[in-house]
Amino acid sequence: MALATRRLPLTALRTFEAAARHLSFKNAAEELFVSSTTVSNQIRQLEKDWGCKLFHRRTRAVVLTDSGKSLARVLSKAFDDIRAEAELHMAATRKTVTIAVGPIFGSRWLGPRLSKFGKDYPEIDLIVHHGSRITSAGQMATDIVVDWGMGDWTDLEVTKLMEARYSPIVSPKLIAQSGPFIKPSDLTKHTFIHQHDRSEWRNWFALAGYPNQVFQSEIVVIDSNIVQRSVKDGQGVALGVFPFHDTDVEDGTLVKPFDIDLMPDRAFHLLTRINARGRKEVRAVCDWIEAEAAALV
Incomplete structure (x- = not known):
């Protein structure tokens, strides 16, 4: 059956493009998270379908044939166009949320969880700012603030996150x-x-x-x-x-010499302007932070 009347072998073409770009089956395999044998087999099948050699196999290297160079040029442009279109689409659908946090909350609590947030909400760009104490909504320069206090902010939506x-x-x-x-x-x-x-x-x-x-x-x-x-x-x-x-x-980095804990009358609170959670992305970030904090209790 002629190749033109069959489905294009997209997996094999993707594999070939990576191998042609790296000029290495091993490096292509690492990029695609498959074995070198899988790469070799897919390219061998592609050569059979194409009816020509795409690589010259040398002892420690592979070199593109003229047919391979021609196919590599076409695929490289095609995949670049696909990537560009995908990036435009993702940029149009991405949302940005800004949050201000203090040094210790940012470095010891939020920072270690940022990769998890990225996996949970890949469509939201979370921009973290260094925050200072605020007393009113007029001082807020971000969508969300995590602040330390008694919870007595009057013109903000306030959620108690955690005690210390x-x-x-x-x-x-x-x-x-x-x-x-x-x-x-x-x-x-x-x-x-x-x-x-x-x-x-x-x-x-x-x-x-x-x-x-x-x-x-x-x-x-x-x-x-x-x-x-x-x-x-x-x-x-x-x-x-x-x-x-x-x-x-x-882990022994620090020592707590006395088992005496002072419980202050303040706590960490999540602050937003009134009705700010009407934006889905702001609500999503707030809900995520609250859930992560609750998991520690």
Whole structure:
């Protein structure tokens, strides 16, 4: 039966195009996630259907014949046209959602989940911004904000995502240098690295039974990622935000010397403007984040 009256062997043509582009059956097989034998067999069958040799097989290489070069030019243009058309279609149907998050939530919670989001919603482009604290809808520059607070925003849609708990964290390096932490007051032998003010430290020490603890040395760092990096380097002690540091403690990167957790009166909240979830893509991102957060409870 003539080739013109049969269905085109599209799989074999795709295989040939990859092999011709790479001039390698092995590299074509890796690109297509098949074996080199499969590539060789498909091209051999294509040569039989075409009625001519498409490759010269050499000991360690393959070279296109004149017929192979001609077919490769046609297929290369055809696949380029198909890719271009597909990209235009996907671009027209893609949606963009912007979200602002703080350093620790972004790096320790959202960042590790971005690939999962991409697989779950390949049609949505999620653009992540560094966020600062907001008090009203007028300060929102993105579709969604994840913020830390008491949940008392009045002109926004607010969903509580997750609570956090505070407990001191230190590095194994610091313990090796100065010895173990036996009682909470041992923390005061080192530099306190914290954000904003001492209030959470004071609350934690009060919970631990040291309501009038004196701070001898401290460094204030606004960026929580810098705080964590400094602690890991053994430069001092800090209040860890759990569950974000659970894996650090589990793998020994950090040490939680005391099983005393401070539960603050604030939590992480998902914020959107009123009726913003009317956009399907914004609602999809919000629903996904809420489901991921609920899975941790």
